[in-house]
Ligand code: GDP
């Protein structure tokens with residue numbers, strides 16, 4: 183997420199931080215580079231201009247030039263201004279409604295509305311203890327309604343049964359009825375998009391809006407489309423008055439132009455972001471945390487929150503206890519891999535740590551990626567319980583069985599067993615209080 187911009191900023195700041203003091207021309211040069219980095223990240227020109235305009239007086243003010251740590255002061259000034267551009271503080275969902283509260287998701291085809299409907303329903307259930315009914319109004323694309331209902335079934339979220347050939351507005355009426363009968367707290371309407379903005383879509387949305395009187399009309403926009411997403415948001419805002427934006431595919435967005443420009447260009451806050459295809463890949467948009475990430479300062483707060491929300495605390499405790507006892511089995515290793523996967527794999531964890539954009543590149547090269555997590559998990563799952571607890575018994579015939587079960591080969595199994603052996607040795611040393619038991623470069627290389 184926003185890796186390109188982050189590595190640019192890290193570069194700019196690391197050269198500024200080296201200077202014991204800054205003069206005006208050095209600050210100007212820094213600002214020039216910041217502006218260039220923003221434009222390369224596809225940030226809208228007016229937004230880049232506004233940022234520089236606001237940073238400049240503070241940057242060339244006495245505060246920075248006289249400061250004992252001018253580089254860090256500069257980071258702080260830029261940070262504050264980016265937070266402002268992103269919308270200052272997180273924007274809460276409006277839940278003030280006589281139930282059912284209606285949420286309308288609008289946006290172009292393929293922007294992620296249907297996926298987001300399920301993510302939002304799960305979010306409301308987890309964080310607000312609100313039960314939702316999901317309703318697809320996409321009667322134009324074949325199987326669009328089924329797509330939402332299947333998502334509902336998979337994730338235990340109520341959906342409105344499909345009645346063939348019903349018009350969107352009639353589906354809305356049926357939904358309102360069903361909701362009041364079943365006592366759900368919220369209805370999430372997944373409206374039909376088009377490949378581009380057109381009059382029939384806007385008219386349909388306006389009509390649906392007048393009947394549902396939604397607490398939130400949320401645009402779902404694909405961050406990968408950069409400034410196009412911002413233009414689309416402006417168009418929607420003009421016609422249907424948005425209350426919020428959900429930015430999707432932020433996981434694949436190395437540049438961050440849409441995220442940075444959206445609020446300033448539309449005056450509509452980004453409320454959430456989609457960070458992957460899975461239902462749990464959905465986060466509240468916190469301007470300060472995003473600014474932290476963009477500036478390469480990491481997002482420890484989100485990481486810790488994620489850890490406490492997503493991880494199975496029971497399992498962690500058990501693994502920790504085993505570690506202290508110096509027993510670390512394949513079962514523990516498997517549970518660690520699972521936790522890691524839940525947190526979005528290496529990629530997910532690393533993207534939240536400070537100053538890692540450089541390390542991350544090295545890691546990418548070293549191929550520490552989700553595939554390895556998946557492969558190792560598949561291998562361990564193909565082992566018997568006995569084998570997991572005592573890998574020593576894994577003979578070559580067992581290796582053959584495990585490799586065919588996991589779709590790998592005996593060499594990969596050997597690699598995992600070797601890694602595991604090194605890990606257990608390391609753990610044993612650590613549990614004996616040997617301070618040299620940490621990860622040595624040699625072991626680190628082996629872990630690759
Ligand atoms: P709709 O046409 O607006 O309803 O879009 P869909 O919800 O059907 O999504 C289109 C595609 O984008 C699907 O393959 C989704 O899995 C994918 N998608 C949606 N949100 C995200 C996201 O945040 N990250 C990623 N990587 N993919 C997403």
Ligand code: MG
Nearest residue numbers: 295296320326
């Ligand atoms: Mg859809």
